[in-house]
Amino acid sequence: MRLLAGQILRFVAVGCLAAATHWVVAVACVEMLGLAPLRANVVGWLAAFCVSFAGHLLFTFRHPLHAWQRAAARFFLVSAGGFAVNEMAYAWLLHVSSVRYDVLLAAVLAGIAVGTFIASRLWAFRRTPGA
Template structure:
């Protein structure tokens, strides 16, 4: 049980770092270039993926000992699925609500985290399977 609690703590820390990176990149790109939030979201996700994979591989799921290339491919698939859900929800919510784009993005990033932990733990960073 203590191992799971430690793993969850690392997941939250790494996830917060990646989500903050994602959010900051989107806000910076929109502010600096005027790029639409949905387009900037792609850039934010790609930068945050690097933070997320490195942190989860080295800290959160280090005991799973998956080969780096295998883990990277699998985690990219998990992250891409999460991003697809993110982008669809973001596009829809940008159209149907009056909430600011940055608040909507923060809420969506939090919602995707649970799926990422489960798929990362059960598949992406597993050595076998």
């Protein structure tokens, strides 16, 4: 149980850094480059993916470096699935809400985190040979 609690805390720390990266890059793309929020969200996700994968590989799950390619492919699928849900929810919220785009993005990013942890722990960074 202690191992799981530590893993959750590390996941939250890496996730916060990745979410902050996602949010800052997306908002910068809107504010500085004039991209539409949904397009900026894609750029933010790509930047955050790099931060998230490296952090989870090395810190959260302390995955063996020799097996990073399989973990990268699996984590990409987990992250892309989470991003697909993120983008759909974000598009819907932008359409039905009058809340600012940056506030909506922060809410959507927080909402995806639990599912990403579960899929990452049980599949993407799973260490058993048959997984």
